[in-house]
Amino acid sequence: MLLPTRRVIMNTTGDQEAITGMKVSEILERVKMSISFEFFPPKTEKSAEELFRTVDELIPLTPTFVSVTYGAGGTTRRLTHELVVKIGKMTGITVVPHLTCVGSTKDEIFDIVGQYQDGGIENIMALRGDPPKGETHFVPEKNGFSNATELIRFVRREFPGLGIGAACYPEGHRDTPNRLVEMDYLKEKVDAGADYLTTQLFFDNHEFFDFKARCDFYGINVPILAGIMPIVSRKGMVKIAELSPGTRFPAGLLDAVHRVDEPNVRRVGIHWATQQVFELLAYKVAGIHFYTLNRSKPTLEIYESLGLVNSTAPGE
Numbered sequence: 001m002l003l004p005t006r007r008v009i010m011n012t013t014g015d016q017e018a019i020t021g022m023k024v025s026e027i028l029e030r031v032k033m034s035i036s037f038e039f040f041p042p043k044t045e046k047s048a049e050e051l052f053r054t055v056d057e058l059i060p061l062t063p064t065f066v067s068v069t070y071g072a073g074g075t076t077r078r079l080t081h082e083l084v085v086k087i088g089k090m091t092g093i094t095v096v097p098h099l100t101c102v103g104s105t106k107d108e109i110f111d112i113v114g115q116y117q118d119g120g121i122e123n124i125m126a127l128r129g130d131p132p133k134g135e136t137h138f139v140p141e142k143n144g145f146s147n148a149t150e151l152i153r154f155v156r157r158e159f160p161g162l163g164i165g166a167a168c169y170p171e172g173h174r175d176t177p178n179r180l181v182e183m184d185y186l187k188e189k190v191d192a193g194a195d196y197l198t199t200q201l202f203f204d205n206h207e208f209f210d211f212k213a214r215c216d217f218y219g220i221n222v223p224i225l226a227g228i229m230p231i232v233s234r235k236g237m238v239k240i241a242e243l244s245p246g247t248r249f250p251a252g253l254l255d256a257v258h259r260v261d262e263p264n265v266r267r268v269g270i271h272w273a274t275q276q277v278f279e280l281l282a283y284k285v286a287g288i289h290f291y292t293l294n295r296s297k298p299t300l301e302i303y304e305s306l307g308l309v310n311s312t313a314p315g316e
Helices: 024-030 045-061 077-091 106-118 148-158 179-192 205-217 234-243 251-258 262-282 297-306 308-312
Strands: 008-010 016-018 034-039 065-068 095-100 123-127 163-168 196-199 224-228 287-291
Touching: 024 034, 024 163, 024 196, 034 045, 045 077, 045 297, 065 077, 077 095, 077 106, 095 106, 095 148, 106 148, 123 148, 148 163, 148 179, 163 179, 179 196, 179 205, 205 224, 205 262, 224 262, 234 262, 251 262, 262 287, 262 297, 297 308
Parallel strands: 034 065, 034 287, 065 095, 095 123, 123 163, 163 196, 196 224, 224 287
Antiparallel strands: 008 016
């Protein structure tokens, strides 16, 4: 059962304040550093039970917000909406639903966003989205959107009160191999109305630090949240490589993973992610966004190792 609770954060003056139903941009202005979690909609009763158990275990860590994804091609649109509403109502935490261009016309997007706004949702994460299963190239719907920038511009115009997040790719986007053009596209997203950016997962912090410096050079001044997902198995590592072409696995990580037997890969992956978060905290990153894969233990272990439970979750 989800745990209803009044959400609090430590703001920049060291005081606690409620964050229920706030725009992410407003939250980021108030916190010293944001820590957020991402979930995906369950497709079976069993996976639903597992997800809500995970939510129960992670919400007491007082994340600044959580996000909920779409399935490939927007296939879980209804489930995403139901999960967003349920988590928001039962926990009081700010929930950010993903919204993609895939499989939707402008009129359908207008209806979806309108339903969210009517339901008290204050934010969306605007993405182009991946092609449907079996297709290799993104093809916009007739009277749809060709990219995330068009979607962001539309939502900002039609729903000016909503907060808008967007994705960014420190290691580059597979559809834009030209790294100069890629930064131009990212600047267009921000100029179109994105309030903050969340990175694709990465395993080498130097990639993030260099990316942040390039953003500064291009005048991309919105908060950038670092996306972290610990490796928990060799199979999972292979899946990451398949789903996110271009992801770089540093030699040190590869060596560590292949020096241990399979049961210990999880320990190596969590240790590596913990070191990443430690360095990012020291760098004073705007926030850490954990890709949880609907599991709580890896994130809990990272929290405990770094002492984040007490430092980011002040008692009432």
